[in-house]
Amino acid sequence: xxxxxxxxxxxxxxxxGPLGKEQTLPAxxxxxxxxxxxxxxxxxxxxxxxxxxxxxxxxxxxxDSYLHHAPRGxxxxxxxxxxxxxxxxxxxxxxxxxxxxxxxxxxxxKESFLTPSVFGEIIYENFLFDIPKFLDLCVLFGKGNSQLxxxxxxxxxxxxxxxxxxxxxxxxxxxQIFDTIMDKCGLHCEGAAAMEPMKLNAHKQPTAMTMSQxxxxxxxxxxxxxxxxxxxxxDIFPAACSSFHSHGFLxxxxxxxxxxxxxxxxxxxxxxxxxxxxxxDLWKRLSHSCRKIVEMAQLLLHxxxxxPILEGDETRTSYLLQGVQSAWDSVGRRxxx
Amino acid sequence: MSPPRLxxxxxxxxxxxxxxxxxxxxxxxKTKRLKRRELFAREGLTWQKIVHLCSEHQDNAKQQxxxxxxxxxxxxxxxxxxxxxxxESAAVFLFETFHNKDHVGTEETRAIKQMFGPFxxxxxxxxxxxxxxxxxxxxxSRVENFIQSLSSRHNxxxxxxxxxxxxxxxxxxxxxxxxxxxxxxxxxENVSLDF
Numbered sequence: 318x319x320x321x322x323x324x325x326x327x328x329x330x331x332x333x334g335p336l337g338k339e340q341t342l343p344a345x346x347x348x349x350x351x352x353x354x355x356x357x358x359x360x361x362x363x364x365x366x367x368x369x370x371x372x373x374x375x376x377x378x379x380x381d382s383y384l385h386h387a388p389r390g391x392x393x394x395x396x397x398x399x400x401x402x403x404x405x406x407x408x409x410x411x412x413x414x415x416x417x418x419x420x421x422x423x424x425x426x427k428e429s430f431l432t433p434s435v436f437g438e439i440i441y442e443n444f445l446f447d448i449p450k451f452l453d454l455c456v457l458f459g460k461g462n463s464q465l466x467x468x469x470x471x472x473x474x475x476x477x478x479x480x481x482x483x484x485x486x487x488x489x490x491x492x493q494i495f496d497t498i499m500d501k502c503g504l505h506c507e508g509a510a511a512m513e514p515m516k517l518n519a520h521k522q523p524t525a526m527t528m529s530q531x532x533x534x535x536x537x538x539x540x541x542x543x544x545x546x547x548x549x550x551x552d553i554f555p556a557a558c559s560s561f562h563s564h565g566f567l568x569x570x571x572x573x574x575x576x577x578x579x580x581x582x583x584x585x586x587x588x589x590x591x592x593x594x595x596x597x598d599l600w601k602r603l604s605h606s607c608r609k610i611v612e613m614a615q616l617l618l619h620x621x622x623x624x625p626i627l628e629g630d631e632t633r634t635s636y637l638l639q640g641v642q643s644a645w646d647s648v649g650r651r652x653x654x
Numbered sequence: 655m656s657p658p659r660l661x662x663x664x665x666x667x668x669x670x671x672x673x674x675x676x677x678x679x680x681x682x683x684k685t686k687r688l689k690r691r692e693l694f695a696r697e698g699l700t701w702q703k704i705v706h707l708c709s710e711h712q713d714n715a716k717q718q719x720x721x722x723x724x725x726x727x728x729x730x731x732x733x734x735x736x737x738x739x740x741x742e743s744a745a746v747f748l749f750e751t752f753h754n755k756d757h758v759g760t761e762e763t764r765a766i767k768q769m770f771g772p773f774x775x776x777x778x779x780x781x782x783x784x785x786x787x788x789x790x791x792x793x794x795s796r797v798e799n800f801i802q803s804l805s806s807r808h809n810x811x812x813x814x815x816x817x818x819x820x821x822x823x824x825x826x827x828x829x830x831x832x833x834x835x836x837x838x839x840x841x842x843e844n845v846s847l848d849f
Contacts, residue, residue, distance in 0.1 A: 386656050390826030407824060415817035425816070444672040449661040461823025483670040490668045494660060535658050543660035545827055586835070597835050604831030611832075 322427070326435040345439075347372045370420050371443055383413045384453035390460065391541060391602070414458050420445050421469040423476065437477030446473055448480070448487045455549040456542075463553050470554045484557055488564040494543055495573045501528070501536055504576050525584035530591060533584060534599065540581075541602040544609035551616045558620035567617045574610050578603075683771065690769055691740065694747060698804040701742035704749050707800055708788050720788050724748065727781035731766065731773040744770065745781075752785035753797050 328344035342348055350372045370376060387410070419425070423436035431439070440446050451470055459466055474480050499505075503524040525533060551558055561567075581603055590596045626632050656662070665671050708717050728745035729736075747769060751762050758778045766773055789797045 385662070390828050392657060410824065411822050414822060415820065418820070419816045447671040448668070449664045449671050452661050452664070456827065460827050461825030465820070487664060487668050487670055490664055491660070493667070494663055539658040539660075541829075542657065546660045549827065600835035601829050601831045604833055605829045608830055608832045 324430055324432040324435065326431050326439075345371060370416075370445065371439055376416075377443075377445070380413060380416060381450075383409065384450055384457070387413075387457055389456055389542065389545075391545060391605075410457075414454075414462065417446075417454060418465065418469055421473055423472070433476045437473075437479075440473065441477045441479055446480070448483050451480075451554070452546050452550050455553050456546040459549045459553050466553050471556070474554075474556065481560065484560045485563075488561055488566065491543075491547065491561075492564060492566065492569055494539075495569060495577075498536060498540055499573060499577050501532070502577055502580050504580065525580045526588065530588070533588070534595070537581065537585070537599050537602050537606075540606045544606040544613065548609040548613050548616070551613060551620075555616065555620045558617050562617055562621040567614060570610055570614060570617075574607070578607060578610075687769060687771055691743060694769070695739070695743040699746055699750060699801070701746050703800075703804065704746060707792070707797075717788070720784050724781055724784040724788070727777045727784060730777035731770050731781070733770075748778075748781040749785050749788075750801060752782045753789050753801055754794065755782060756786060758782050 325344045329341050330344050330349065331339055331341045334340040420440065423433055424430035454470075455466060501523075503522040523529075523532070525536075528536075551561065582600075585596060585599045585603055588596075590599075626636070665673075705721060708721065724745050725741055728748055729741045731748070732740055732744040748766075751765055752758075755762060758775070762782070763775075763778065766778060
């Protein structure tokens, strides 16, 4: 039997093998995986042992496919119309979250735990978590479970700092997404692309006013999803703000807002749409995206600029004194000497 | 199909995640059902044990007819392409499912569908009636003890499930626009300026 107080990654377990003969294996051995078959999640038409999670690829695919395809709160058709399917969807939703929560916990109890460094290595090497997954988890579960998600992501980043490196590598791709949206709108974007000479036929490129309706819809949906997802991630895991800030995310966000938002707003306001209610829906999504961009800017400013100042004792004192002075001045009184 | 998503683009264009190919083969529910049946067949409850239980206190000819009917219903549910072992295993599943039920309810329908996929409801009704007739002379407690002593479905080996005390919220992000679409802009193009 497994002995308590020894991490699972160091434990040896003696049990009967397939031929009935006793054999001793590491607790985390592929042979100890339960013989199951998980199917990937499909948008509507358990838990396992650590060995299950690490070695069962069908479980990993099942979880991954849920993150890919599960409807977000902002999707056009969120909940299935059938009550039975909706009920099953809720069960799956909770089960997936609890499975990820369990995967993010290296110490479940006094008897069942992993050495933190081994835990960090297992989750990273087996891609049990990666940056897109953190973003998916935040946008899918963050609204009502932000504290649990914060603890979960913080624990993972603490035990596996390589995720900070991955995050750093991901931010340019995120920035590229905003550039792509600008490009699709026929707008000149800042950054690397701005250094390139403009093509002679650039004026023929479609704009938000002239592109096909489906392209405009896709663009607004993409913007809405991207801004909601990034804002949720930064809100739940503020430690990520510094990675975004170091890539000049704030200034790129500002120039994106100034350039792309007016064009998109104009297109949504002025164009004729085939379906009833589509114009209003697109407007809501665009306006929602604007709110999220503003909130992202606030989070970045707060956690990378204001928070460090407020946390410094000397600075805090001087700010307080300045505040008191301003208050005295505003009521027209002089400070007593 | 999923709408365009940030994380989809990150998976495609960044190097920080594992590249997965969700091909159709992976969506094979048949494989999952086969695995489920295989695991169920490994449990301690077998068709022979059920036959033995039912033979103890019943008229042999009548009981044989009921068991045969149950097997026939199981065959209709599991599909004709499967062998005797699969049919008997299905009959065991039906016996276990209906031993304390007097009709085919939602839970039973769901359990059968999860195990075998789509099935004729008449076969489920027939198997439920057969099982009721088979267990009637035996007494509820005797059948319950028999099932509990042999079935792992009633004797979970694992401890309490992870997360049962965790308060989970189903809240999700909803659209929160900064401002409404200006009324004057709606259908502005349709306003006639031809005075």
